Amino acid sequence: MGIQSMKNKLLFTFSLLVFLASTAVAQEERTIEGTVTDAEGKSLPGVNVLVKGTNIGTATNAEGHYEITISEENVTLIFSMVGFEQQEINTQDRSEIDVVLQEGTVGLDEVTVVGYSEVETEHLASSVSKVEMDNIETRSIAKLQEAFSGTIPGVTLMQGSNLPGSVPGTISIRGISTLQNASPLVIVDGMEQSLTDIDPNQIKDITVLKDAASAAMYGSRGANGVIIIETKRGAADRFMVDVHSWTAIDDPIKLPNFVGSANYMRLNNEARSMQGQSEQYTQQEVDRAEQGEYTNTDWMDTIMERKAYSHNTSASISGGGGVGTFNLMLGYINENGLNNYEGTQKFSARFNTNINIADQFELLADFYAHRLQVDRLNANRDGHGLYRMAWEMNPTQEVFYDSDLDNHYKLHNDQNPLASIHHGGAYNALYDRSTINLRPKYYINENLHLAGNVSYMVNKSANKYERDTFKFYDGDGEPVDVWQNAVGSSQGVSRSQITARAMINYEQNIRKDKDKIYFIAGSEIMNNTYTDYREISKSSFFGKLNYSFDNRYLLEGTARADGSSKFAPGKRWGFFPSGAFAWNIHNENFMSGLTDSGFLNRLKVRFSYGIIGNEDVDPYLWQEVVNTWGWTMRVPNPDFTWEKQKQQNVGIELTTFEDKLDVSFEAYNKHSYDLIYSDFPVPPLTGSYYLTSSVNIGEVENKGWELSASWSDQAGDFSYSVGGMLFNNENKVLKAGYAKSDTLIFTDDPDMIWYRGIAIDNYYGYESDGYFQNQQEVDEADAKLANTMPGDIRYVDQNGDGVINNQDKVNLGDPFPHFNYSINLDLNYKRWDFSAIGQGVGQRTGRLNGLEGYPVKMDGSTNSLGVPREYYMNNRWTPDNRDSRFPRVWTGSSPNDELSDVWLSDASFFRIKTLELGYSIPQIGNSIRDVRIYLNAQDAFTFTNWEGLEPERDGGNGTYPRMASYSIGIQATIN
């Protein structure tokens, strides 16, 4: 089925739905009246009463009474007022309708969005977590990912970077269970999208589906968990403008403390003389450097030309009436980098509308456009290259020659980072995304509705670069290099995604409202077309049934069948069922003593079990591909199919002490099997080019638990809440191949292996036994790597065969964060509010690689660039410091450059993620209200023993620094 014919079918749907809707035909006029009161029975004046789908409306008088004339037999009335939950009521041949409105703040949690439908939270049997939007909306975060740090049990974000225009880190939900992309599925208003381009200000709700029973509705990609985002919509009765603006200054948390000239010279001479090479610097030069008479360039300082800062302004203009609502949300954010050229700008516009076409027919039409503009240096396209370059320099190198020539930059090994900033040219990239999301709903009656969803998304990107001619001269003024004029541009592969979904939704109270049934069934097709040749299609059928028996026993069953074009013919369909059961113990009669006294408010236990799939892999991998030179590129696999995951979840939720204490605990086991490994190594005699095949191989288990608790209370004007969470995930390979005893290697990564019992990502290296102290020890040792010298690492010969090789490698741990915890505190006193989030990782093994660990850059070519950090210098092996933390200083290739426990270090940390102080003014004049001014500090304090720079990231050879950010912001509503 091609796109064209699919479009035709979509058109057909619409016509059909419109036709169905128009069958309600106009009748004669009549009047309806009634009274509107609040929950305590007080009458409410000024309540808007609107006829859905028309411009007809009125308001209640001082006594809360209203009277409205309608022209149709039966209509739906919308009752709304600021501060109260909106209600829709069908006239159903009545002429008098009294309404009770609930206060708006109550009951927000009562309904939870799960997989294309909403279920009363009390009726949920699966594991679902909500993000407290209060904590996100009201603070200055530039990227939505940051909101997931320390806010939801089981969700981790290792934020390694603050680079403008890049993703701050990968979110993982309940560990990693795949060799493919492990990031969760993100659904924005029912359509698959990414977190990166969503402005936090536009979000109403974030829900995280963690277990199989909840994620199974998204069967095909639910294995990594699902994040559901609902954006804000307008309200029927009011016009208002919300604005939020903040400005932040970023400050590097920790910069590498490289040694200065004199120490660099000493260490360089030390390394060379130990290696029998001629020393590079004379004693006179070292002395001069010591006295400050020699070049001593701080390259990091040279390239960080300014403070990084960012700014965000967003506005939302919303309103509505009987015919529908709208919300226009505009956002602008710019983030500036550390030199005068670099920065990013994001522009976004979202227009969400609800159109009440007829009484029973509603259309949600949302339009979204987003542009990310990234300005970088041509020499720094990935944002980190400039820093890598600066880390390769050493302090004895001058930026400029001491000469009369203008811009007489000195090139060192062909590079000079400052010249790259000012003469290396500019690189600009644009990433555009636009979406259209149409969601018609037709209410057949109160209990039954049909819903459709057609969404379209297109992603485009383009970039250009430009460099003017610049000439370099050597110290004698002779030309040495020319950076020639260069201009170019290219377009990225753009992708357009079309999704069409049709659903039938049924909701009914039965057995005299004691029981409730929810049923949804539907089907979905999805097509991704790329402007290169690729095309991916998916098709699914799904159904879900929730049944609440007397509000005590809750049953949930889901089934989804998914077909994906990525797999081999005959292997394309996967079936993913799941089930859940929950028991609301507090609703049992025998608990009434405890509940009536207010001591016990809620006690719920949940169990779920299900299977979900994963297909996040490149298309066509199973196929035979022979190139023009006759190479079979990969060994084809006609059995290539879905990766699957069995999940079990147990949860308990407790609310006690008159709703003051909330405790919940969950434990889970995720067992993945038929894992997709697209680079499975095959023997070379197969004659394939890449020597790989895509296979379904191996089993992995993630087991974990999550505990969270919060206490909230108030005393007079003072209210507070304190919360905390602790969770852990342990990850284990159960089968690393076709049999339990198999081991699996990763040809591109010798420092990792798979065998039964090891973690999915691991440090597989040598155990060390101190350092060789003198030449005699080196000579006497049988088992050593070639060219070992005194001061080098002595590796343990595990099997005693006199050779150090792979047989001596052992499991040195895994890089995953264990025992994640966070605490948060919210205080409110009159108009003041204060909140703090602290987040930490109790146990993590980090790897000190790159220049963060080694004294030189092990780049695989000369291995001699770069400068040791002072920390290395102070802890290196010398004949006088034999019991040292690190081996000797070296240059060139070295036996020390192997993964061993020497280069692993404790990367646990505790970080004050957020500190925020706010002051609110309820009303200024007639039209400005809810004004709030706040000060915010992100990542201001870090406590860690990590020997590298940033505990949320392993070492490296130079990256854009991790920043702490300090901001001031203002929010206001105008109406």
Place this chain on the structure above:
Amino acid sequence: MSVMRKVIYFIVFISVGLVGCEDFLDKTDPTATSFDEFYNDEDDLRRVVYSSYYDVFTHHYNRETLFYMQDGKSDNAYSRLEGDHHQRIANGDFNSNTEAFSYYYELQMKHLGRLNTFIANSDVPYVEDEATRTKYENILRGLRIWHYFKLTFRWGDVPFHLEPADLSNATQPTTPKEEILETIFPLAIEIAENLPSEEYTTNKYMFNEYSLKALTMRYALYNERYQMAIDLAREIMESGNYELHPNYGHLFQYEADSDNNEFIIHQNQESYSGSTTYSFRDLGPHYRTGDGQSYLVPLKSLVDAYWTLDGYRIENCPQHTKREHELDPNLHRDPRYEASIMGHGDLFYEDTIDIYNENSPMYHENERASESGYWFRKFVSEADAFSSGNFEFGLLRYAEVLLTYAEAKIMIDEIDASVKDAINQVRERAGLDMSQADVTLPRYSAYTRDQWIDLIRNERRIEFAAEGLRYADIKRWRTAEEVLNEPALGHTREVNGELQSLHIEDRSFEDHNYLWPFHENSLKVEPGLEQNPGY
């Protein structure tokens, strides 16, 4: 309209929409070609031959496989990039995890796998003239032999499999090296005899009878099958197809690179689709705005190996002291030195090279400058300093036939007039002073076999510097354990009355290094392999 009817409409719609779902999911790679679709006609066959040469033997920029870069594994030269896979092999800093070993092993083994498939299916494509099919088929079979020559020389026992393999039979046990050689030497000669004996006018890089025989001769010598080497050498000499080019230096410059009768196996433009060559980038100095990267530079050990103009070792030179020669490599030396190497004080592009001037791009501490202070002049043309080249290279020259003949005869102790004539031909062409260097002169008459061995080995080293033969030579002579246990040194100067040489790195070579290790990955993927001793 009843509720039921609406629901029925809805269900009908959904069913209509999802009919043909299986079609909707049937997406195949539009770029994919299957083997059957690919292998059609003569040109497909030619492209297979072409890429089978290009990927492994005649690639124009791949420094891992370029023949001149191979000296970086030996005491002749230093390769400054670890990723080129020469440096660690030369300095001994390797083990079974070193990437070089999986790189070379997989490259060759996967080519064998593919050659097996194409040879088994060589009757599939349509070919106008059956003789063409036979020729291509034999060239492919010759390439398969070449792979096994290289593989057995590097690893010893390897899997020996001449049939197409899929996942079920691609894991083969190893076959002893001697058994493989017993099979492939006669096979090589048989294939050669079935090939045309004249060099081709197009695609002359492909095997003809004599080029395959010359290759077989090389590996006969490597594997100490001296009589076979002598016979093959004699056959090539007697064919009259090849001769020494009168000017040694011109062979490696544009004067004669494509205009000589000496190259037997060619790496010419046809073998890399007419692309440019990068020998200036790889070997040339970073000079001004040009692209010289000094990836491979000669070492003092090679510089000092050149004969004096009279054919003496520098330590035996009657006119000058060894010290004088070390300080000035141009002093009264074998003209092949100047044709092959340049260094401090020499002229390049009308500039005098000064490796100790910190302001010069050629300053020896600069990354793109030579760490030894020397550069190869072979394949480095000033014409390429600011543009890329179009060199034709000789992968096997007639001089090798002569010196192989002489060496094999010396090894079986038949040092007769034909041996001396072969050596003299090479020396005379090189421009040595034949009044002194002629090996028929009385000063050579008392030479013992060991002295002859020493002479022929050094002659070979000088003649083929930067042509990639040295590493194999020092392994088969079992001299690697001496010469690769010496540090890599560079330019020598006098400092406070002492000789001081640039010291690049210490090197080590252990007994077990004569055979390469199988990479750990290969051992895991192919359980039939057995690690060589010592790794």
